[in-house]
Each structure stands twice: as structure tokens, then as C-alpha cells.
Amino acid sequence: MKLVDIYRVKTFVIPEYLDAVVQGILSIDDLKVGNYRNVMWQSKDGMEQFVPSGEAVPTEGAAGAKTTVTSIRIEFSIPRDEALLRKVIEEGIYPNHPWDEPVVQTSEEKEARKHE
Template identity: 90%
Template sequence: MKFVDIYRVKTFVVPEYVDLVMQGILSIDDLKVGNYRNVMWQSKDGMEQFVPSDESVPTEGEVGEKTTVTSFRIEFSIPRDEALLRKVIEEGIYPNHPWDEPVIQVSEEKEARKHE
């Protein structure tokens, strides 16, 4: 067993875009963990709320009005490589996510690897 440095990436997506965002991510990295690839997690049926400002380009809701939608959390880890992280976000998530400013959270963590 060993510990590896990773980025844990989380984003929140309305259900109809989950597969598209996941495919975008996987087109950049195969998300390998040990002897497995395409390792991702989904947490379903959360609620997301926002109020679009005058400068926003809302996919849902109206400028100045509170909007609440069902969203899923997609979570995955990648090696701690900033160039890869930027590519996953800029080429995998952004072009496939419906929001003009998606929430993407990144943390530096360690993961245990039994088979690496």
C-alpha cells in the first residue's frame, strides 16, 4: 500500500447534463485508480440555488430571480498535475457544462493505493 498525491475535483450538474460532463472529463483522462479506470462518483438529488446577475447568461432562471434546480455532484480524482487539472476543467468540464460559471471545487488530498 502507498499514498499518492491527488487533486479531488467536484462539480455540480443538472441531471440532463451529467453524462455529457462525465464523457468530457473521460475524454481528457481515463481516471485510473489501481486496476480500474473511469472511476467517478455521483451523489444524486441535491438542490442548487442561484440568482443570475445582469452580466450572467443563465441557462435556467431569469436575471435577478432566485432559481432552484435539482443537481448531481460529480466527483473524481486525478494525479496532482496542474497542467492535467487545467485541461480537465477547461476542455472536459467547461464545454460540456450548461452553466456559464459552473462551480468546480478542487482540493489537494492523498489517496491510498493498494495495487500501485
């Protein structure tokens, strides 16, 4: 067993854009874990809420009005390489995500690898 340094990345997206965001991420990195590629977790049927400001360009809802939508959490890990992290977010997630300001959370963690 080996412990490897990784970035854990999480984002939230409405179902209609799930495939586009996933494909955007996979176009940057194949999300390899051991002998597997495209390793990603999806938690379905959460609820996301927000109130767009007057400067927002909302895909859903209107400025000043609370909006609640069904959202899916996507979670995956990549090697702890800041250039790769930025590329995944800026080129994989942002251009494929419908929100004006998507929530993308990252954390530095260690993952156990049985076969690496």
C-alpha cells in the same frame, strides 16, 4: 499500500447534462485508480440555488430571480499535475456544462492505493 498525491475535483450539474460532462472529463483522463478506469462518484438529487446577475447568461432562471434546480455532484481524483487539472476543467468540464459559470472545486489530497 502507497499514498499518492492527487487533486480531488468536484462539480455540480443538472441531470440533463450529466452524461456530457462525464464524457468530457473521460475524454481528457481515464480516471485510473489501481486496476480500474473511469472511477467517479455521483451523489444524486441535491438542490442547487442561484440568482443570476444582469451580466449572467443563465441556462435556467432569469436575471435577478432566485432559481432552484435538481443537481448531481460529480467527484473524482486525478494525479496532482496542474496542467492535467487545467485541461480537465477547461476542456472536459467547461465546454460540456450548461452553466455560464460552473462551480468546480479542487483540493490537494492523498489517496491510499493498495495496488500501485
